[in-house]
Amino acid sequence: MAPIVRITREPLDQTAMDALETAIMHPGAGGLVTFEGIVRDHARGKRVRWLEYEAYPEMAEREMRVIVAEIATRWQTDAIAMVHRVGRLAVGERAVVVRVACAHRAEAFEACRYGIDTLKATVPIWKKEIYEDGEEWVEG
């Protein structure tokens, strides 16, 4: 069972989520923590119509693998899935998913939090918010 790292244009729907879980779960995993980043309807006080995510795909997957390797070392688990969507995303859709399974819950929480925090800081992905009256590339 290898970690899953992926930049994808496909929707992260329930079927995709179930496949991620099946792929990383194993009989020694007692705690599974999942972060799902969802497109919100408001940002910076404006109503968001949709988002466009863009990645530097080769480098993004490379940086994601760096994060996964760090998690494997610090929290002793390979049961990690890290997937980021690109393209046009509607309000309510999943933009990013980080799932980590560990023997115990404390490590799973820490590893998942480290995963999403580091992804935001180092993985080359950009987000454009499209409002009723304009659009903007936004940080964070």
Place this chain on the structure above:
Amino acid sequence: MAPIVRITREPLDQTAMDALETAIMHPGAGGLVTFEGIVRDHARGKRVRWLEYEAYPEMAEREMRVIVAEIATRWQTDAIAMVHRVGRLAVGERAVVVRVACAHRAEAFEACRYGIDTLKATVPIWKKEIYEDGEEWVEG
């Protein structure tokens, strides 16, 4: 949309998980953190055949509502699901799920962690591990 609090004998399968997510998600939620506690195949150095969970159901749901109310106050969200299974559980099955959606990820992580930590400390539920050569009510 009200928080979900439930002690159940029904399996927490993907269909049940999807229903929980649908029930708590709303357009202002940007971060969804989920903890899933899964029955492991080993505990205390022994091979586990199955688990039996037992609850004091009325008090368990009451204590879960106390936790949910505390989360609502501290992290300003009602988008919470907390479900614990009872009865006989096989290795690999979900015993407990805590899902919290917030506007931002930091609160969702903190609230979910608080939820499962407090559930373990205060909600009257007991676990019996059934091994190859015996069985034991275990703490934690």
Place this chain on the structure above:
Amino acid sequence: MRVTVRYFAALRELAGRPSEALDMPVGATAGAVRMALASRHPAMAGPLSACAVAVNQAYSDLERTLEDGDELAFLPPLGGG
């Protein structure tokens, strides 16, 4: 007065039943019920001393004065999650 004691987990197995009713003097405390149970079921004495106390489905303590019809439970160390 009459109170109901509900048993869970190891205590339920020791009691061989999910609950029982006890007649107690008016003004009895939860601690007095615990003593009554320990003498009625000697095998419970040790486990009971490690239990938390719930009265009417909420955490309470041994000093709690009971009323007729109260529901008590002695909660062994928890194992949920």
Place this chain on the structure above:
Amino acid sequence: MRVTVRYFAALRELAGRPSEALDMPVGATAGAVRMALASRHPAMAGPLSACAVAVNQAYSDLERTLEDGDELAFLPPLGGG
């Protein structure tokens, strides 16, 4: 020598293309490429100064000495997650 610059997000929109090739003197640094781009595309000068530097799909810095065939990217402030 020839290097390729890839553009993303706001820089891609300013450049009007996803990448371009630049001829640079042997031994040129990533910083020299940045200066060349700023003079070729004046609207990029401001945004470029806020960018991180990647060479061959890994983080690098402006002092990095380039080789023929290297792939550069100037990364605007990230927005993933």
